[in-house]
Amino acid sequence: MVKLDEKKCTLIIDFMSDYIEYYRELLDFEKKKLTLVTQDDIDGLIASISTEQALVMQSESLENKRLKLFDELGIAGMTYRNIAQNSPDEFKTKIEEDAKVFSALVLEIQKLNKGIETIISEKFKLMGKNSDKEITAYTGKGKKISNTGNSSIIKDI
Helix, strand or coil, rough: CCCHHHHHHHHHHHHHHHHHHHHHHHHHHHHHHCCCCCCCHHHHHHHHHHHHHHHHHHHHHHHHHHHHHHHHHHCCCCCCCHHHHCCCCHHHHHHHHHHHHHHHHHHHHHHHHHHHHHHHEEEEEEEHCCCCCCCCCEECCCCCEEECCCCCHHCCC
């Protein structure tokens, strides 16, 4: 295992601060999106697409930055728990706390996304029961799907 010095720990902590701030912003966005979905605010959802796209791009950028940083520091593949264990004592607590905050944010975002997915799935089911019209949607990869022949259209979205 790599023993981390003060400089490496400071770089990790600084990066985690940015990462945590991003995930707080993403959590706020997902909460707003949940509200838009529950209120059937299609216009609001459409208006939020550009924000969501920017957040996705920022996520990819931050993850690439994390991978590069961890590779340069010789800690690629290490968990934050391992990083904390291999850090000087004065940094262990901060790294562990940041890791807990980060994990909690990710978990909360996952819960919100699951809730949004469930709500949308139920709305699609209701639309299908109340109408003989074909319901069409697109996957994240642009593949067109419809409710005809699909028991759960949301699986592909």
